[in-house]
Amino acid sequence: MQDLDELYQSVVERKENPKPGSYTDYLFTKGLDKILKKVGEESTEVIVAAKNPDKSELRYETADLLYHLMVLLVEQGVSFDEIKEELGSRVGLMSKTKDRPEIKDL
């Protein structure tokens, strides 16, 4: 099992110490447009997989998407801790739907 912190750190390590031939190095070498294209592709694959009753495809494609999002964060200099802080700041906040009339119709 690999947690998301470890995955993020592995990607940072690849950025700081390029390993020619690795897929992560290939993405960083190709640059932002390629990384964005992959995030778009993998997002679409998650959506299509979610329509399939067999959940193994959804697991596989979600893992692919999370990995490519990590590559995007590293490329853009956003740490995974910042994402966790953002999520943490929402705990308790988002459940107060009665205070948020804009989401009543969702």
Ligand SMILES: N=c1c2ncn([C@@H]3O[C@H](COP(=O)(O)OP(=O)(O)OP(=O)(O)O)[C@@H](O)[C@H]3O)c2ncn1[C@@H]1O[C@H](COP(=O)(O)O)[C@@H](O)[C@H]1O
């Ligand atoms: N978690 C992943 C991971 N998930 C998916 N992938 C790669 O993402 C690619 C997605 O497949 P696609 O068919 O969409 O892409 P492709 O046809 O291979 O290539 P392109 O479409 O980009 O040309 C595959 O090559 C997978 O190997 C990953 N590559 C690396 N990691 C992790 O990243 C870290 C660094 O790994 P290296 O890149 O091997 O150094 C390690 O922790 C790895 O476990």
